[in-house]
Amino acid sequence: MAVIVFAESWEGKFKKITHEAVSYAKDVANAEGTDVIAVTVGNIDDDASSLGKFGASEVVQVEGDAFGSFNASVWADALNEVAEAKGAKHFVISGTNNGRMIAPMLSVKAGAAYISNAIEIPSNFSPFTVRRNAFSNKGLVDYQTSADKVIVGIVPNAIGVKEHGGDASVSSHSSSVAASAKSEVLDVDRVKGKIPLPEADLVVSAGRGLKAPENWNMVEDLAEVLGAGTACSKPVSDIGWRPHSEHVGQTGIQINPSLYIAIGISGAIQHLAGVSGSKTIVVINNDPEAPFFKAADYGIVGDAFEVVPQLTEALKSFKAN
Amino acid sequence: MKILVCISHVPDTTSKINFTNDNTEFDTNGVQFIINPYDEFGLTKAIQLKEANGGSVTVLNVGDASTEPTLRKALAIGADDAIRVDAKPSDAYFVAEQIAAVVKENEYDLIICGQESIDYNGGQVGGMVAAMLDLPYASPCVGMDIDGGSATVLREIDGGKEKSKMTLPIVIGGKKGLVEEKDLRIPNMRGIMTARTKPLATREAVGADARTSAVKFEKPAPKADVKLVDNVNDLVNLLHNEAKVI
Ligand SMILES: Cc1cc2nc3c(=O)[nH]c(=O)nc-3n(C[C@H](O)[C@H](O)[C@H](O)COP(=O)(O)OP(=O)(O)OC[C@H]3O[C@@H](n4cnc5c(N)ncnc54)[C@H](O)[C@@H]3O)c2cc1C
Numbered sequence: 278m279a280v281i282v283f284a285e286s287w288e289g290k291f292k293k294i295t296h297e298a299v300s301y302a303k304d305v306a307n308a309e310g311t312d313v314i315a316v317t318v319g320n321i322d323d324d325a326s327s328l329g330k331f332g333a334s335e336v337v338q339v340e341g342d343a344f345g346s347f348n349a350s351v352w353a354d355a356l357n358e359v360a361e362a363k364g365a366k367h368f369v370i371s372g373t374n375n376g377r378m379i380a381p382m383l384s385v386k387a388g389a390a391y392i393s394n395a396i397e398i399p400s401n402f403s404p405f406t407v408r409r410n411a412f413s414n415k416g417l418v419d420y421q422t423s424a425d426k427v428i429v430g431i432v433p434n435a436i437g438v439k440e441h442g443g444d445a446s447v448s449s450h451s452s453s454v455a456a457s458a459k460s461e462v463l464d465v466d467r468v469k470g471k472i473p474l475p476e477a478d479l480v481v482s483a484g485r486g487l488k489a490p491e492n493w494n495m496v497e498d499l500a501e502v503l504g505a506g507t508a509c510s511k512p513v514s515d516i517g518w519r520p521h522s523e524h525v526g527q528t529g530i531q532i533n534p535s536l537y538i539a540i541g542i543s544g545a546i547q548h549l550a551g552v553s554g555s556k557t558i559v560v561i562n563n564d565p566e567a568p569f570f571k572a573a574d575y576g577i578v579g580d581a582f583e584v585v586p587q588l589t590e591a592l593k594s595f596k597a598n
Numbered sequence: 599m600k601i602l603v604c605i606s607h608v609p610d611t612t613s614k615i616n617f618t619n620d621n622t623e624f625d626t627n628g629v630q631f632i633i634n635p636y637d638e639f640g641l642t643k644a645i646q647l648k649e650a651n652g653g654s655v656t657v658l659n660v661g662d663a664s665t666e667p668t669l670r671k672a673l674a675i676g677a678d679d680a681i682r683v684d685a686k687p688s689d690a691y692f693v694a695e696q697i698a699a700v701v702k703e704n705e706y707d708l709i710i711c712g713q714e715s716i717d718y719n720g721g722q723v724g725g726m727v728a729a730m731l732d733l734p735y736a737s738p739c740v741g742m743d744i745d746g747g748s749a750t751v752l753r754e755i756d757g758g759k760e761k762s763k764m765t766l767p768i769v770i771g772g773k774k775g776l777v778e779e780k781d782l783r784i785p786n787m788r789g790i791m792t793a794r795t796k797p798l799a800t801r802e803a804v805g806a807d808a809r810t811s812a813v814k815f816e817k818p819a820p821k822a823d824v825k826l827v828d829n830v831n832d833l834v835n836l837l838h839n840e841a842k843v844i
């Protein structure tokens with residue numbers, strides 16, 4: 278029966294959200310009285326047994342020539358192959374960019390129902406019922422399926438990592454899955470040394486209130502003290518002050534960090550749609566009427582050009598103690 | 599080249615979301631429906647490709663008759679013809695089966711979906727269609743060049759971009775970047791006039807079972823009132839001791 282969880286990695290290292298996916302799978306497995314099998318695909322340098330801490334009983338490392346670079350269809354085949362060998366019916370896949378490509382393809386290949394954007398542990402197993410986000414964070418929906426096989430896609434950072442303790446046995450599985458003849462990765466360009474936005478637990482974000490791209494120095498300084506990722510509102514990326522990859526909101530990236538600091542952003546409904554899943558929201562805006570204050574936990578009404586450098590200094594001394 | 603653009607019909611981004619019938623249904627009362635914003639980028643890209651390489655752009659929606667104004671708008675923007683599969687889009691799997699059936703009958707070189715519909719945020723249909731037809735898939739796709747029988751596609755990965763070469767036909771899940779916002783086509787008067795006479799075919803759904811259903815809706819709990827602080831040290835304290843996020 279076992280629950281299969283896709284243990285996503287980057288350059289041989291498990292992603293932080295992989296720990297979350299494994300611990301979510303463990304909660305599912307516990308409720309069903311079964312175990313978690315974490316499946317890695319391709320080269321892993323990390324100690325695979327470390328996933329035991331988050332609840333995996335077994336780690337299966339899928340190896341083969343087909344896994345040199347990412348291909349969602351091939352990855353889905355590999356997960357399906359392991360699931361069939363193990364007789365597993367349930368899958369947990371984190372909603373990363375790769376996970377969101379693999380899961381719908383796996384759904385077709387495995388004949389499984391796929392529920393994406395889950396934000397809670399399933400509330401029922403017959404029929405399988407789980408709560409998910411919809412309407413860009415403006416609604417919550419309970420989804421149900423009576424299918425025998427189910428894939429749950431979870432919203433990164435929405436559930437949190439739990440340590441379950443324990444050890445995992447590690448085995449390798451040499452796969453018979455073939456590489457794709459129709460698709461080939463030519464090049465991967467990934468920012469070095471920066472936290473990818475969807476994985477960032479803390480995010481500092483700024484909007485048009487900052488007036489010019491050179492003023493982002495203070496935003497980056499603040500992000501650096503916090504170890505946070507950086508984001509921006511849509512107009513800011515449209516004018517080219519910041520890269521598109523930082524644009525959050527309904528038409529950008531949706532994020533659920535534990536802390537979101539919004540500087541000089543008005544808080545339009547389309548912006549909130551991408552960030553209102555954040556656990557704590559801080560708004561810094563010189564207009565007390567800015568709509569963002571209604572969606573915030575903490576606010577400072579003030580000029581960003583004064584408040585932000587002060588906040589950076591205050592955090593520096595906080596960190597120093 | 600023959601291009602199919604799959605269009606979902608979704609509430610306008612400013613819509614207030616309400617539920618009805620004892621919270622078992624989305625309340626469409628007073629809601630303005632639009633072309634899914636991600637699909638708008640795909641539609642403009644398709645029109646640009648047609649202008650450069652010749653061919654045709656077909657738009658497709660799986661939905662009841664109420665989606666026809668959305669398809670007409672796509673025709674006014676520049677699609678050549680439209681297909682509506684006359685059925686309630688009960689879940690992504692059902693919708694993907696319908697799209698796959700249309701593709702099997704017509705040899706499209708390119709099937710353009712959006713990375714997700716902004717109503718249910720499923721992000722499922724494109725990948726399912728690709729798997730059903732055994733075609734390469736790229737999502738979220740933020741750039742595409744066509745060269746003869748192959749495409750070079752750029753997709754977002756966490757913290758970067760990945761460039762691939764794929765043999766046509768392919769399926770993509772598009773978003774901004776495919777074309778820029780300033781290049782988005784909007785209907786002009788001539789477009790609106792000609793759209794009235796462009797073909798909009800309806801077809802019956804093929805037999806397929808939905809695998810999932812939405813059973814209960816709820817609005818997220820409203821936030822408590824904001825705590826305004828007037829100095830940064832108080833904020834740091836609250837973040838550490840109360841919110842426990844630093
Ligand atoms: C279909 C559609 C989709 C959209 N999708 C998105 C999306 O995904 N993401 C998104 O962000 N937007 C989106 N938008 C745009 C959205 O409606 C807003 O226009 C946008 O979020 C506003 O950006 P902003 O807050 O940076 O700028 P503004 O609205 O111009 O706000 C600037 C803010 O800065 C404050 N300010 C000015 N000076 C200072 C100062 N010195 N110190 C402190 N504060 C200052 C002002 O009081 C103001 O509140 C979308 C719109 C549409 C129509």
Ligand SMILES: Nc1ncnc2c1ncn2[C@@H]1O[C@H](COP(=O)(O)O)[C@@H](O)[C@H]1O
Pocket residue numbers: 603604605606607634636637658659660661687690693710711712713714715716718719720721722723724
């Ligand atoms: N009812 C539908 N009719 C046509 N295309 C659809 C429909 N629903 C979804 N799509 C396409 O699939 C993409 C992803 O949708 P979804 O999986 O619903 O998030 C959308 O951007 C559309 O391109």
